[in-house]
Amino acid sequence: MVELAQVVVDVPTMQTNQPYTYQVPVILEKKLQVGMRVVVPFGNGHRQVQGFVVGFTDSTDYAGKLKPIQAVMDLQPVVNQELLALSKWLADTTYSFWIACLYTMLPNLLKGKSKRIVRVIDDLDEQTYFDLFNGKDERDYTDFANNPDAINQLLKLKRAGKVRIDYEVTDRARAKTVMGLTPLLSFEELEDARTSLHANAHAQNRLLSYLQSIIGKTVVQKEAERRAQLSSSTFNQGAKKGWLKKVPVEVYRRPESQVALPDDHQLEKPLKLNPDQQEAVDQIGAAVKDQTATTFLLQGVTGSGKTEVYLQSISQALARGRTALMLVPEISLTPQIVNRVRRRFGSQVAVLHSSLSSGERYDEWRRIERGEAKVVVGARSAIFAPLTNLGLIILDEEHESSYKQDESPRYHAREVAKWRGKYNNAPVVLGSATPSLESRARALKGVYRFLRLPHRVNKQPLPPIQIVDMRPEIKKRGESNFSAPLLYELNQRLARGEQSILMLNRRGFSSFMMCRDCGEVLKCPNCDISLTLHMDTRTMKCHYCGHEEPIPQICPHCHSRHIRYYGTGTEKVETELRQLIPTARIIRMDVDTTRRKGMHEKLLRKFGNHEADILLGTQMIAKGLDFPNVTLVGVLNADTGLGLPDFRASERTFDLLSQVSGRAGRANKQGQVIIQTFNPGHYAIKDAQAHDYERFFYQEMSLRHQASYPPYYYTVRLMASHPEERTAAQAMAKIHDQLQKALAPSTIILGPTPRAIARMKRRYYYQIVIKYKRDPALHRVLFEILQNTQSKSFKDVQVSIDPDPQYFM
Numbered sequence: 159m160v161e162l163a164q165v166v167v168d169v170p171t172m173q174t175n176q177p178y179t180y181q182v183p184v185i186l187e188k189k190l191q192v193g194m195r196v197v198v199p200f201g202n203g204h205r206q207v208q209g210f211v212v213g214f215t216d217s218t219d220y221a222g223k224l225k226p227i228q229a230v231m232d233l234q235p236v237v238n239q240e241l242l243a244l245s246k247w248l249a250d251t252t253y254s255f256w257i258a259c260l261y262t263m264l265p266n267l268l269k270g271k272s273k274r275i276v277r278v279i280d281d282l283d284e285q286t287y288f289d290l291f292n293g294k295d296e297r298d299y300t301d302f303a304n305n306p307d308a309i310n311q312l313l314k315l316k317r318a319g320k321v322r323i324d325y326e327v328t329d330r331a332r333a334k335t336v337m338g339l340t341p342l343l344s345f346e347e348l349e350d351a352r353t354s355l356h357a358n359a360h361a362q363n364r365l366l367s368y369l370q371s372i373i374g375k376t377v378v379q380k381e382a383e384r385r386a387q388l389s390s391s392t393f394n395q396g397a398k399k400g401w402l403k404k405v406p407v408e409v410y411r412r413p414e415s416q417v418a419l420p421d422d423h424q425l426e427k428p429l430k431l432n433p434d435q436q437e438a439v440d441q442i443g444a445a446v447k448d449q450t451a452t453t454f455l456l457q458g459v460t461g462s463g464k465t466e467v468y469l470q471s472i473s474q475a476l477a478r479g480r481t482a483l484m485l486v487p488e489i490s491l492t493p494q495i496v497n498r499v500r501r502r503f504g505s506q507v508a509v510l511h512s513s514l515s516s517g518e519r520y521d522e523w524r525r526i527e528r529g530e531a532k533v534v535v536g537a538r539s540a541i542f543a544p545l546t547n548l549g550l551i552i553l554d555e556e557h558e559s560s561y562k563q564d565e566s567p568r569y570h571a572r573e574v575a576k577w578r579g580k581y582n583n584a585p586v587v588l589g590s591a592t593p594s595l596e597s598r599a600r601a602l603k604g605v606y607r608f609l610r611l612p613h614r615v616n617k618q619p620l621p622p623i624q625i626v627d628m629r630p631e632i633k634k635r636g637e638s639n640f641s642a643p644l645l646y647e648l649n650q651r652l653a654r655g656e657q658s659i660l661m662l663n664r665r666g667f668s669s670f671m672m673c674r675d676c677g678e679v680l681k682c683p684n685c686d687i688s689l690t691l692h693m694d695t696r697t698m699k700c701h702y703c704g705h706e707e708p709i710p711q712i713c714p715h716c717h718s719r720h721i722r723y724y725g726t727g728t729e730k731v732e733t734e735l736r737q738l739i740p741t742a743r744i745i746r747m748d749v750d751t752t753r754r755k756g757m758h759e760k761l762l763r764k765f766g767n768h769e770a771d772i773l774l775g776t777q778m779i780a781k782g783l784d785f786p787n788v789t790l791v792g793v794l795n796a797d798t799g800l801g802l803p804d805f806r807a808s809e810r811t812f813d814l815l816s817q818v819s820g821r822a823g824r825a826n827k828q829g830q831v832i833i834q835t836f837n838p839g840h841y842a843i844k845d846a847q848a849h850d851y852e853r854f855f856y857q858e859m860s861l862r863h864q865a866s867y868p869p870y871y872y873t874v875r876l877m878a879s880h881p882e883e884r885t886a887a888q889a890m891a892k893i894h895d896q897l898q899k900a901l902a903p904s905t906i907i908l909g910p911t912p913r914a915i916a917r918m919k920r921r922y923y924y925q926i927v928i929k930y931k932r933d934p935a936l937h938r939v940l941f942e943i944l945q946n947t948q949s950k951s952f953k954d955v956q957v958s959i960d961p962d963p964q965y966f967m
């Protein structure tokens with residue numbers, strides 16, 4: 159019986175979205191395992207592509223002659239059984255290619271890409287040989303990519319059989335090695351060598367004793383030099399004499415910020431929990447112990463000590479010999495939390511940053527895979543960390559939309575977490591001060607277990623919030639980003655030596671219209687979603703239903719002429735602030751000042767050391783910061799988010815305001831918050847002011863109910879794009895017909911309409927939004943649509959399907 163391998167190939171089309179069967183050559187029979195990457199010939203051209211072995215079989219329906227696997231790229235599987243099963247589920251639920259899901263789970267360095275190489279296989283005339291190939295026998299095809307003449311020439315040569323184009327799979331994963339050494343002799347033999355030394359050969363004497371202490375081990379040479387207090391030349395002599403052998407040792411590239419880590423025996427001790435925290439840890443601990451895949455919603459106000467609950471729950475998992483995974487929204491934005499995890503668990507922690515180099519990331523990944531790291535902290539993609547024996551998964555700030563990937567595969571880390579929880583019989587903890595409506599609704603229904611931390615650890619009330627109506631402010635003082643009350647409070651803090659945080663809300667762009675006098679945002683009459691400005695057509699459009707109207711010159715509500723696009727930049731605000739309060743030391747934090755690696759941490763450290771009085775930033779400063787000396791938080795513009803054409807606009811505004819308000823008064827000094835707005839009456843702002851999540855939740859739920867949005871309905875967004883607007887629109891119309899025929903009558907299909915950003919990268923986008931409660935046909939018809947879009951009539955149209963989209967722009 160010959161075993162055959164099933165391989166998912168790196169050819170992302172619908173036709174190849176299932177495994178292909180290959181022969182296993184005899185020499186590979188013993189080596190090959192499920193989860194390894196292989197190189198296989200594919201298609202008529204027999205080009206080489208990379209693939210993953212996903213199974214073995216002894217029979218096939220394929221009538222033709224099977225091709226053999228060409229090479230194995232790994233010595234051991236890079237995807238274990240759990241992740242393999244997960245990849246399959248992911249492909250199915252996110253309407254994406256299996257191969258894309260497999261790659262998504264791996265660190266970049268393992269995503270070897272195939273390279274096209276042009277090889278000279280017959281004599282060329284000298285001129286061509288030098289012009290095209292620089293006198294060598296092969297060249298990377300991409301070298302010719304921008305040179306149509308050269309490509310024409312190549313094609314001619316190819317037809318004449320003088321050159322060949324090969325695909326080669328390149329594997330970029332390289333472990334880093336340094337020089338190490340290992341003793342070659344036994345203890346006694348080393349002892350003999352010692353007796354034959356000259357009496358004054360002190361260094362060699364010490365070397366021999368040192369070697370005796372490391373029999374059977376391999377030690378990094380630098381480390382050996384330090385321990386034995388010997389120079390490298392002594393070790394070289396030892397090697398010449400045959401006492402020791404030099405060998406390369408694999409080392410990990412550890413990220414620099416870990417240099418300052420405490421030794422494992424100096425780890426920080428757990429804090430004594432308050433009763434609410436204890437209750438939460440007890441319940442989570444019990445689920446860890448009983449290995450039940452319960453999902454907990456931990457709702458705790460800002461500063462209530464959620465992080466401590468996470469840490470002690472992780473301890474419980476570790477104490478039972480299991481591992482733990484903790485996700486944070488964007489790791490570079492939350493260095494304080496990451497450092498707390500490291501201070502508690504030391505070298506058992508692996509961190510998966512987006513700002514790690516590929517090499518560092520690969521090394522952290524291998525430490526996890528080998529079981530050396532038992533706690534993983536990371537952003538979204540860390541949910542695929544190859545931890546085995548997972549005992550607990552935590553999502554901090556579970557409401558954050560960055561947990562959803564907005565390119566294929568469009569997965570939500572929360573759903574993946576629940577899948578892995580089930581697979582491993584491990585609880586999942588969703589933590590937030592402002593849970594997503596979806597999660598909170600599930601907790602109410604009893605689908606999630608509800609845990610609450612209603613009070614701040616310092617037993618202080620949440621900071622009082624003052625709302626400043628910017629409409630009269632602007633009338634009185636002209637265009638300014640700073641109201642009189644905010645300036646007054648900033649000066650007070652300066653005088654008292656306390657610090658302030660100022661947030662400029664940059665969510666969204668200046669693409670909607672708002673009246674500066676009454677705060678009115680122009681909305682769609684059908685959808686209650688704000689209209690988006692289109693400069694190309696000079697109209698305001700609704701992206702849900704397609705409604706269109708002219709750009710208003712006066713406010714339809716109060717007839718003021720002060721109706722403007724909305725939006726302003728941090729740099730402008732900083733300049734104004736420097737003029738208004740020249741003595742204040744200001745740190746500005748936005749994409750510009752934090753572009754360089756490590757800048758984010760550096761600026762926060764400076765602020766923490768009180769080298770500045772005011773931290774001015776975009777929403778990147780809203781989360782997770784814990785500075786005891788901050789007593790004032792100011793929000794310069796609460797409204798930008800409200801105007802976006804998105805049914806989650808109010809929820810995001812409420813979340814953001816609650817989050818950023820929570821940065822004030824976290825230690826023993828009383829905090830205060832000032833929110834500037836043109837919409838002082840908006841419920842998202844009023845509820846944030848009252849710290850009233852409950853009231854916001856019920857109000858927002860009732861609006862979602864009326865308009866049939868999540869969590870009452872599920873949504874799927876389909877998008878088609880093409881360089882020609884008509885073609886994109888026609889493709890979407892065709893898809894619309896197909897949906898209409900197949901879907902249940904209770905399902906609502908919105909569109910097709912042009913997308914909010916209708917033209918991007920020279921392509922036009924059209925979209926359809928499906929709202930449904932239960933539709934047994936949906937899954938099948940969406941896959942049929944994907945299948946169809948591969949056909950000729952859809953030439954060059956790109957179609958994407960986004961389940962549970964987080965943005966509708």
Ligand SMILES: Nc1ncnc2c1ncn2[C@@H]1O[C@H](COP(=O)(O)OP(=O)(O)OP(=O)(O)O)[C@@H](O)[C@H]1O
Pocket residue numbers: 429430431432435458459460461462463464465466591615616781782783784820824
């Ligand atoms: N049981 C405890 N005893 C003493 N101090 C505690 C305790 N738990 C937490 N703290 C401290 O209280 C502060 C706030 O806690 P933490 O940062 O965990 O709150 P959080 O709920 O995660 O906050 P946020 O959601 O606002 O980021 C921290 O400085 C933390 O060290």
Ligand SMILES: [Zn+2]
Pocket residue numbers: 673674675676677678713714715716717718
């Ligand atoms: Zn108005």
Ligand SMILES: [Zn+2]
Pocket residue numbers: 682683684685686700701702703704705
């Ligand atoms: Zn509309």
